Amino acid sequence: MPQGPSATDPDRPRRVGGRVRSADAHKDALHAAVQILEDGGYAAVTIEGVAARSGVAKSTIYRWWSSKAELVMEAYGQLVTERMPTPNSNLLAEDLTTFVTALYRVAEHPARVRALRGLMAEAQLDPVFAEAFRRWVQSRRDVLAGVFTRAIDRGELPAGLDVGHAVDLVFGPFWYRLLVEHLPVDPTEAPTHVRRLLHGLSDATPRA
Amino acid sequence: MPQGPSATDPDRPRRVGGRVRSADAHKDALHAAVQILEDGGYAAVTIEGVAARSGVAKSTIYRWWSSKAELVMEAYGQLVTERMPTPNSNLLAEDLTTFVTALYRVAEHPARVRALRGLMAEAQLDPVFAEAFRRWVQSRRDVLAGVFTRAIDRGELPAGLDVGHAVDLVFGPFWYRLLVEHLPVDPTEAPTHVRRLLHGLSDATPRA
Amino acid sequence: MPQGPSATDPDRPRRVGGRVRSADAHKDALHAAVQILEDGGYAAVTIEGVAARSGVAKSTIYRWWSSKAELVMEAYGQLVTERMPTPNSNLLAEDLTTFVTALYRVAEHPARVRALRGLMAEAQLDPVFAEAFRRWVQSRRDVLAGVFTRAIDRGELPAGLDVGHAVDLVFGPFWYRLLVEHLPVDPTEAPTHVRRLLHGLSDATPRA
């Protein structure tokens, strides 16, 4: 999503003849989707509703996005992604804290939270979309995996570390709170969480 | 959910007059819901379909459950709950390993995984259901929180531990893998995960 | 309906033991039916609604009336019937005018009109009720047929007169206007209508 012109990029060169692709229709549909999402949450977004609000025909929307999730993903995924840092100091604790703080900050934007939750929901219901969603998630995971790998290279972490599990220990609790809302996601807790992660539950001095 | 007769309990006493509640209808509807869920996933469950398959009238189903999510939740929540242990040895590592292993074993039953994923999805789309779902999740969290609290009492964990976060470090990665399926949930990895949790990512000897 | 104790007569003798029929329940149900009818028209009358409004159980209503039409018929049919005269002067024109005027006066009571129209509608939809309705209609026709027969006996009408058709020429236009409402039913027009009937459309002096 962040890299290169997507298949639905309205500015891509036309192949042969025919009416030129309407950049307005594309933009209008995305805009309407975002508006409805912020107004009424993910469940309120329907292709029908986006078509009505944007003035873009239903069939045109179906031509460019295979489901409302794809549409919302294009509208919001990038938005969420572009603000995430790729920290690279020479200190794991610092890199992690930077990353986790930025991650937790997403929760400060209710519309983005609604979007993320909606996308996760859609991934559960539609296997085809799940595939696209998983790819996006993986791209996010790769960034964090890089942080851990570099720490291993520097000798800050044991060579045998299960990086996949380490990444899950960061994203897992984040998503879990986002989805269940049993506890708030609070950026100020990020440093504490990072320390707990590095030194374990048994460690007596997480605030040292 | 585990405690006391629910509002839909067919055995609750009648208030005054009226035909007695049919335990069969209750049971049949739940059973049909579970069957359809296991056959075709959560999205395949419809009130219409449950009525048709169970022979219970649609109106009867609506009388007792306000949505298919409530219905599936009653059918599956209980099923999942009753298989989860409440470990209570005097060793945290042992209790945790027991709990996490049992938790990860849920992933060995594809139908249950489908159910859990569907319930989580529904919670994202329907705020009313989210409330019920959160209560169920909390009841599961409470069990694990008890394990941690007892460990603190025994001095195995620092008194200042954020128990909520500790619980999230167990359930978060589990749900995350369940929902995204980027990596398998493997019960044999449970001991490793527990050791990582207790001693931190920096610890060099998680397999000690 | 006017003659003899009906099957639903609350005063009929009980066979052996048992709780005595509740006159209140009977009265309350009829009363509620009339109220709903006057509020919202015949289509608004439902057994469910009558039960709710009257506090009489649905099963009790079904015990005494086989359909809402029977119920409305008992509540309204008698009311309509009892006001109709059985004129018997020695002058056909006078008898007819008396009868027709009384008949047309029914239209002055909107609730009775609604009831009659509803009963006629029900008779079209439910063959069983149609039978009962036809009997009631016939009892009304018999009264008028008597008027004509006596006029024939007195020599005021030809012996070969088709009395059935004569009766239809009175009730037919009345019902027709009641049901279609293309023209009002006006008691003051009764004398004119009677004269037209007796002397024919060709007659030049109906107002003589």
Add this chain to the structure above:
Amino acid sequence: MPQGPSATDPDRPRRVGGRVRSADAHKDALHAAVQILEDGGYAAVTIEGVAARSGVAKSTIYRWWSSKAELVMEAYGQLVTERMPTPNSNLLAEDLTTFVTALYRVAEHPARVRALRGLMAEAQLDPVFAEAFRRWVQSRRDVLAGVFTRAIDRGELPAGLDVGHAVDLVFGPFWYRLLVEHLPVDPTEAPTHVRRLLHGLSDATPRA
């Protein structure tokens, strides 16, 4: 009904874009409605059933007809209408006999009788439909009113004749017998009925 393209006319011009109205769907729905009507009577007609039998989607039926009465009216109203003559000899008796005979012949087709009775019933229960029904009835009345008006112009009937009442004296008894079924509607009786109408009940020689 006879004049101009109706709102449900499948041949009316489209405004701008959009898929063209399916004449098949229109025709199939009407056909299924007629079939069900002839099979089981008016009460057996349901939108659900028409949809199932015709293969036309329920939503499509609702797009074009607001109720089953509108649908049946379109299917049957026209059928009944087109067979009715507009007689115009120079003799009232002849015109009337022609008209009444044709009218009474409708009773020879049980399916049409069922349709007419059902439409009349619906008009009693649904005020919106009643309006449409009244318009159709009025168009039928106008034909007969024309017969009377021409007779007045020719001097065959008195100038002061209440034409509305005269029309009622023809249609009233017809509908009354159709709806109550206390006596058959017999086309061979048409001449007698016409003579009675023209010369009055008192006339001794209706068969002259």
Add this chain to the structure above:
DNA sequence: AATTAATCGAGACGGTACGTCTGGTCTTAGA
């Protein structure tokens, strides 16, 4: 006084049909 029988209310049951809604496909007119 106990028994018996019919009533009453309440309300659950399986059903049918309602009219609405969304989804995804298809077909046209016009740019």
Add this chain to the structure above:
DNA sequence: TCTAAGACCAGACGTACCGTCTCGATTAATT
């Protein structure tokens, strides 16, 4: 060739009543 409009089939939604059916409680007349 593409867009916008909008009709089409499909099928689930949640609601309203239907007519039937248990229930426990009540109410006489009969033993």
